[in-house]
Amino acid sequence: MPTIKSSYEGNLRTKMVHIQSGNEIITDAPLDNNGKGEAFSPTDLVAAALGSCMVTIMGIVAERDGIDLKGLKWEITKIMQSDPRKIAEVMIAFHWDKPQGSPSFQQKLKNAARTCPVALSLSPEVKQTVIFNF
Structure with missing residues (x-):
């Protein structure tokens, strides 16, 4: 059984969901690598x-x-x-x-x-x- 389910949200952003808890983490590419830097890279x-x-x-x-x-x-x-x-x-x-x-x-x-x-x-x-x- 997977630990994490993930999806690409577009614009160099990903969303990950920890299956057991339902907690979510968003990532963005950093500013120095074409991203928005609005979340953890x-x-x-x-x-x-x-x-x-x-x-x-x-x-x-x-x-x-x-x-x-x-x-x-x-x-x-x-x-x-x-x-x-x-x-x-x-x-x-x-x-x-x-x-x-x-x-x-x-x-x-x-x-x-x-x-x-x-x-x-x-x-x-x-x-x-x-x-x-x-």
């Missing part, structure tokens, strides 16, 4: 998936250890290469103003983030720069 979603996956796995580790990650925030910068056009680097900066747990627990979170399924699935050619501000 497909490569934006790759970068967002990396950050979200990292935090999800960190959350699993934290819950297991009875720690709340509330307040953890992150910023993602995607850097494109032009020839061939592809993602060259994804930079993620995590910010946690009131970190919890011991230094060894925080290291466990960092290790979990770097080994999330999306991080492990991306080509080694995609540089992953991760900064932990905690």
